[in-house]
Amino acid sequence: MTPAARLSAAIDILDDVRAGENAERMLTSWARANRFAGSKDRAAIRDHVFDALRCRRSYGWLGGAGEGQASGRQLMLGALRAAQADPDALFCEARFAPPPLTAEERLPVPPLAGAPEGVRLDCPDWLLPLYRETLGAETAPVLEALRHRAALFLRVNRRKATLAYALEVLAADGIAAVPHPLSETALRVTRGARAVARSQAYLSGLVEIQDAGSQAIIDALPLEDGMAVLDYCAGGGGKALAMGARADLRLTAHDVDAARMQDIAPRASRAGIAIATARASGLSDRYDLVLCDVPCSGSGAFARSPQGKWALTPDRLGQLTRIQAQILAEVAPRLRPGGYLAYATCSLFRCENQERIAAFLAAQPDFTPVRDRLISPLEGGDGFYIAVLQKRL
Ligand SMILES: C[S@@+](CC[C@H](N)C(=O)[O-])C[C@H]1O[C@@H](n2cnc3c(N)ncnc32)[C@H](O)[C@@H]1O
Numbered sequence: 329m330t331p332a333a334r335l336s337a338a339i340d341i342l343d344d345v346r347a348g349e350n351a352e353r354m355l356t357s358w359a360r361a362n363r364f365a366g367s368k369d370r371a372a373i374r375d376h377v378f379d380a381l382r383c384r385r386s387y388g389w390l391g392g393a394g395e396g397q398a399s400g401r402q403l404m405l406g407a408l409r410a411a412q413a414d415p416d417a418l419f420c421e422a423r424f425a426p427p428p429l430t431a432e433e434r435l436p437v438p439p440l441a442g443a444p445e446g447v448r449l450d451c452p453d454w455l456l457p458l459y460r461e462t463l464g465a466e467t468a469p470v471l472e473a474l475r476h477r478a479a480l481f482l483r484v485n486r487r488k489a490t491l492a493y494a495l496e497v498l499a500a501d502g503i504a505a506v507p508h509p510l511s512e513t514a515l516r517v518t519r520g521a522r523a524v525a526r527s528q529a530y531l532s533g534l535v536e537i538q539d540a541g542s543q544a545i546i547d548a549l550p551l552e553d554g555m556a557v558l559d560y561c562a563g564g565g566g567k568a569l570a571m572g573a574r575a576d577l578r579l580t581a582h583d584v585d586a587a588r589m590q591d592i593a594p595r596a597s598r599a600g601i602a603i604a605t606a607r608a609s610g611l612s613d614r615y616d617l618v619l620c621d622v623p624c625s626g627s628g629a630f631a632r633s634p635q636g637k638w639a640l641t642p643d644r645l646g647q648l649t650r651i652q653a654q655i656l657a658e659v660a661p662r663l664r665p666g667g668y669l670a671y672a673t674c675s676l677f678r679c680e681n682q683e684r685i686a687a688f689l690a691a692q693p694d695f696t697p698v699r700d701r702l703i704s705p706l707e708g709g710d711g712f713y714i715a716v717l718q719k720r721l
Contacts, residue, residue: 329369332418332425335404337362337369338376339426342400350637372520375477380407381634382475385447392437395447396440401426404432406653410440422592450475454642455627458677466706470676473705478515478631480524481508481709483543485573489534489602491515497534501527511543532597539632541709545621545672546570548701548714552579554561555616558582565592565603567621567672572601575716576688579603614709617668618659622652622672624680628696628703628711649679656688660695669695672714676702681713694720 329337341354355377359370374609380387380403388398391406398406404426408415415476419426423689446453449471460467482505484494494515498505503520515535517524529535546567550558553576559568562581572579581603589605596603597629625645630637656671663669671688673680689695700715 329365329372330422330424331372332420332422334369334372335376335418336424336426337365337373338380339400339404341373341377342380345377345381345635346397351381359618367522372528374643376404376407379477380404382477382631382640383407383410383450384634384638385450386410386440386443386475387448389440389443390437390624392433392435392554395444405429411438422605434603443446447474448638452638452640455625455637455640457542458679459627461678462676462681462702464598466679466704469710470705474630474634474637476631478539478629478710479708480521481538481540481543482515482517482524482530483538483570483573484513484515484535485533485569485599486513487679488532489529491564494529494534494593497529497532497684498524498527501529503527503529508540508708510540510703510707511547513570514540514543514709516540516708531598533600536566536569536595536599538570539629539673539710541628541703541707541712542566544571544701544703544707544709545712546574546712548699548716549574549619549670550616550668550698550716551575553577556580556612556614558615558659558662559621560618560619561621561623561655563588563621564593565589565595567619568592568603569595569599569601572596572603580611580615581605582608584608611662613662614664615662615667616664617670618662619670619672621657622655624648624652624675625677627675627680628705628713629674631705632710645677645679649684650679652684653687654683657691660688660692660719663719665719667719668698669717669719670714671717672712674712676704676711676713681715685715685717689717694719 344354383668387403387406391402393402505515505517508514508516556578559581562583568581626636695717698716703712705711
């Protein structure tokens with residue numbers, strides 16, 4: 329496909345997303361319907377779509393949509409202007425290219441520097457005070473970081489490899505990576521990211537794909553060999569696998585949506601780690617540690633999942649905080665006296681983090697705080713919050 333044809337495809341997909349469709353699903357169905365497109369085409373279209381979702385307000389502004397919600401065409405026009413590329417080279421008469429710019433589209437747009445803050449920082453206005461409450465003077469740099477594509481991180485599985493060995497095996501498949509300060513197990517991929525899922529290092533369980541902030545969460549847990557550990561919101565098991573790689577644990581995974589755990593068995597077998605899955609009725613009340621990696625707004629991870637930034641509403645945020653409180657209340661009786669309750673989100677908002685923990689501690693005098701940590705996207709990975717509490721002996 330030509331660069332202009334890729335742009336056309338991205339415009340169509342962005343219009344579907346604007347109409348309420350999910351970007352990942354639209355990209356998949358586009359690929360199915362256009363089998364002639366190669367992997368490089370699909371990757372380029374995906375990059376166009378996700379870059380535009382991360383920068384929806386600023387690209388819309390530069391594309392002439394002002395503060396309104398931009399069309400796919402306006403977003404791609406804005407993207408080209410943001411990159412100081414010549415739009416006429418791609419919006420042209422060529423086959424499969426988006427039609428040439430109209431006279432109206434050629435009118436000069438007001439400079440982005442004079443746009444409202446939420447437009448410049450690509451943030452919905454109502455979320456700005458929530459970020460500011462936690463981040464203060466770092467709000468603008470953090471939101472700026474969330475406007476850019478997230479790096480691909482790997483976690484070296486210490487059960488099977490040292491960092492040096494994992495790097496060697498990755499290099500044999502043309503993948504280069506460098507250690508990352510957020511965690512001793514974290515590698516940031518610097519070349520060959522698209523080859524990781526087919527690489528020997530990945531297929532033989534030496535490395536897993538996991539954000540560096542996510543790895544730092546696991547580093548903050550008081551894990552010791554022999555502990556009985558429950559991952560209560562296990563999803564695909566990313567954090568359970570990381571816990572199992574750190575210590576010799578008796579690990580159980582649970583999720584309210586059991587179907588989400590279907591990948592845990594193959595991933596665990598690749599990693600050489602035993603993880604049992606259980607329904608709520610099969611859980612014990614004597615765990616040494618329960619991790620609740622709760623559903624959240626994702627406000628620390630909008631670089632990776634940008635559609636969530638625009639889909640979030642005050643109602644949905646309120647609903648999430650109620651689910652978070654309910655999960656904490658559900659797991660409290662699952663711990664033995666002296667056991668640890670760990671609460672994690674990929675959110676930067678106080679209402680999902682410190683306020684949830686304060687409300688829980690006020691209602692549950694048996695628990696005391698041990699530590700908490702906010703991991704900023706400025707540290708290089710996604711933003712996360714982790715709090716560790718201990719149940720009284
Ligand atoms: C942030 S995701 C977990 C990601 C996962 N821990 C990982 O590292 O890949 C949150 C998970 O919580 C689950 N969940 C939502 N409500 C729940 C509840 N009441 N009890 C248990 N799990 C719940 C969701 O199905 C979802 O899989």
